[in-house]
Amino acid sequence: MTKPLLIVGSDTGVGKTVLTAALAAYWLTYRDRTASRNEPSTSLGIYKPLQSGEGDREFYHHTFSLSQTLEEITPLYFETPIAPAIAAHKEGKAINLALIWQHFLKLQQQKECLLVESMGGLGSPITDEYIVADLARDWALEVILVVPVRLGAISQAIANVALARMEKVKLRGIVLSCSQVYSEEEMEELAPPQMISRLASTPILGILPYVKDLHDISQLAIAASELDIERILI
Template identity: 50%
Template sequence: MNSLLVTGSDTEVGKTAVTTALAAYWLAHRRDRLALLKLVQTGTGDRERYQHLFADLEQTSEELAPQCFETPVAPPIAATRAGRSVDLGAIWQTLTHLQQTRDFVLIEALGGLGSPVTAELTVADVAAAWRLTSILVIPVKLGAIAQAVANVALARQTQVDLHGIVLNCSTPIAPDRLADWAPIETITALTQVPVLGVLPFLEDPDDRSALAAAASNLEIERLWPVSAPLLEIH
């Protein structure tokens, strides 16, 4: 496994927060080479954020997001408005190139696991077809349990290799609210998928040190190869 897809239950659930936290942790603690890839970008935001935070990755705009569309809607709709179509072949070629030239590739999905990438295929379909090991981001809020159960069911139906669930706090959450809204034992029992931890609320999402520290709350060494040595921390 030298790539990991960060997907979610919906849009605006914290996929970018989890992706950038994992990237910051990797760059702080590992010696091997990382790459980032946005599966498809509509509107602006993720590619620009990667460029701002991780210029030291030395990736081109096309490597970070090989398919971009101006309108911030579902990719097949955004592509139609631009008089184009989503080119999965171009994304696959970029991913393959990065897998061959970097030690690990973090891929951020779009929308939710059931969101369309093309008019025929969802994120789940692509993840399964490309055999992408995946993690599912669930926002900590009322309804988190149902979101986790429904999306894990979709992952199983489409045969996605789902490695675990990450709970994300997009706002400050009191411990009792966390226990009420997203109880880890209940989610694990109902889904039979491990919860890898809780990403805390980030006051400054542009602080790489804070991002890396937040990622340390997760069982992240289960998510990537262990052959490369960790950097010594002093």
């Protein structure tokens, strides 16, 4: 059984969903002993506690054979595609922290591998007074930080690592995510792994390559195999 893992981003649209999907595909392809062509996996759980607007939970539900309903993937859903704390206020709803905690505990007990995708980054608000870093700390989750390969990657990585340390979040490492195919020279110019690791004093757990078809489980699993997977799925 692996430890539950929280996947957060240094910003929006940086590859959290891609990494979560790649790790899920890797688990289903290489580690899931319960997998069957005709039956959904009972060992893998994907959890996104809150979501605003259609997107990730629908993608996971349609791409992977999971023994989870949409509501089990995401128990708190808002129609307005903005930050959940703002969407809840706009729709006259409450953020029920106890509810998402109870759903997490249930999945943790049921699943061998539980991947939790964050609502944005460590500093993203869940309520008016509670951010993702608070949730990571309170739920005792180890965290993978996804940093995109683009200008600004270095400062984003350093700032998010600093926040993790300030909030006493256990950061397992950083994954650099590619939104297109980059040469080694471009990688070094935009997001040099050794420099980021040194300045942030945090290990780089690999570079997630560009995945053309996010619905292709074999492509996703191959992408995950490029990472230091034994340090991620532990």
